[in-house]
Amino acid sequence: MTVRFFSLHTVALLGGSALLLSGCGASSQNKKNAAKGPPQVGFVVVQPTSVPIVTELAGRTAAYQSSEVRPQVSGLILHRFFTEGALVRQGQPLYQIDPSLYRASANQAQANLASAAANAEATKAKAERYKPLADMEAVAKQDYTDATATARQAAAAVQQNRAALETAKINLRFTTVPAPITGRIGRSLFTEGALVTASQTSPLTTIQRLDPIYVDIQQASADLLRLRRALTSGGAVPTRADVRLKLEDGSDYGLTGDVEFSEVVVDPTTGTVTLRARFPNPKGLLLPGMFVRASFAQSIDTKAFLVPQQAVSRDPKGNATVFVVGPGNKAIQKTIVAPRTQGAFWVVTDGLSAGDKVITQGVGKVKPNQPIKPVSADTPQTIKAPTSDKSKG
Template identity: 45%
Template sequence: MRHARVAFSAAFAAVVLCLFYAVPVLAQEGRPPVTVTVQTIHSQDVTLTTTLPGRVVASGEAEVRPQVGGILTERLFFEGAFVEIGEPLYRIDPATYEAREAAARAAVAQAQARLSAATKEAERIQELLDRRVVSEQNVDDAIASRDAADAALQVAMAELLAAEIDLDRTTIKAPLSGWLGRSLATQGALVTAGQAEPLAVIRAIDPVYVDVTQSAAEIIRWRRGHTQDDLEGADLTVVLKLADGSLYEHTGHVLAAEPHVDEQTGVVVLRLEFPNPDNLLLPGMYVQVEAPQGVVRDVALVPQRAVSRDRRGQPTALVVNAENTVEQRTLTVLRDHGSDWIVSEGLSDGDRVIIAGLQKTAPGASVLTEEIATPDEQD
């Protein structure tokens, strides 16, 4: 009797266990397939970028300094205004220079009179020589006097030109088209030629330059091709990020790289150019740029939300095959690219990666799919 009860208990336990494991299977087989959102992956070439810090630099800068000395009598511009090259900015008291110009002009007239007299004298001496009245020496002396008078006239004319230049420089003009800052000198100030302190500074800010720095080690690494960075076919436009974190609406391009490494910091300076029609970028402003570094070819861009990690820490993604069955793929991720991962291995062109509904399914399950367009297709 006792053995019969033991046998009955064992049989009952076996039946319960069978029912326990069979019910979920039956329930799973009885449920309809869940719907997941997928995105079709396409192989493509991706331009790698790096974020570099930099400063905005004016594309042209000129310090306004006087070229003659005197008292400033007038300021002819509004501070912060845009000026064209050659536009008057300041006026220096011209009285002294007007007097010098008048004296130089009188000296020219005097020299012209002497040359005229010497020329006539040389002609008379030549006529007397033809009549054998004077000697050859008299003729030579007259010609020498005429030539000396002509040279004196040239000197006087050069002095007149210098006086006119100095008089013209009493009106200080803009050496560059650009935006003026504040005036550093006021009416009544005494200025001197070539003084150290400028009167004002003009900056051309459309376009502007952005000087960024990159470590020499990074330059060596990508020049050796460790990141497959043959730039042929790469997108060479540069994206600018402002100090508030927003992106600048205009893209730029690389102008040049300084062929020199700073001994103290070990960096190389790269110069970029950006259009600045709204004058949003100002010299000295701190910015960051996304600069092209190279190209990786035949890779896939996978949304980061579609990639998870297994127990070994390997990146994985769920893929829906042609039979609408879920498969798990182990991926080789190179780096991030915006909101995507750059995947070099683990996916093929045309694979449908699950990007939403991951928690509702598992490898081996049958699913229904909703396709979402890639960013390129949406554009």
């Protein structure tokens, strides 16, 4: 009997000890969960700001000035005075066309002028002599009238021959073909000894001014219409910003340009409007006909928000979302419109209101409508040293 009693007593003690240990463990876990509380998150208060609306479009370079050198008189080319591909100055001689015939024409026109001047002098003197005789009726008045008319015709002939001489001199001067503009000259399409004419369709060569240089940018008419509507509605204001270029190899050009003007018609074949920008090109890196990518700000959105990139996530449908601090310190998920980035921020054009507290820190441990402990994102965090299991026991 004594042995049995001892066994029951022992079982009772063991059972009581187990219950005490179990209660102690549950109490410890509850205290741990209570101490943990809602997750702490960092937030920033967003306000609408002015954000440039940056557009990136395809473009193609074009010469600032381009001139096709053509002959203005006919003849054989005697000399070429330039090196192909070199820089030529305005007025610099490029070709010499045989001037023999034109020099002879100028000399003939000079002689004709001298003859006309002599004849005019003689007829004028005759008319002057007839005048007193006609007054005395020593000669018929008709003879005086004829003499006066002949003198006037001779004076007109002098003017005609002077104009012919000037034309002959101009043609003689045209036998030396000058550079019409300053720029880089191309290859010569005609060699010495070639016959050229004033009415030919092919140019002798081409000169292009490459510094500065134009970039023709193509923008879809629908995008331009959307921009103009934004400007008229007050959601955006116009701006004049620098244009940046990205070359065909993906590198940045380095120098910036300005938009000169926009075409007033839409190309019916492409549905685009041409914008022309001007860039400095001191080293001649840009050549006419190159394809480039141009990025520039056409306007400024005055109602956009700049949200740090780490605060924005995407749902399975690809929609941009953020968490904001809602009433009662609960995490509220909002769907936003974030079409582009600017530096370390997303540009949000819809979905946020002024004064919203957007969660930027601890986003990964937040769920919709979950209680949170919000603090300012710039609040320093206190990191406690971890405690060992032995000290807990």
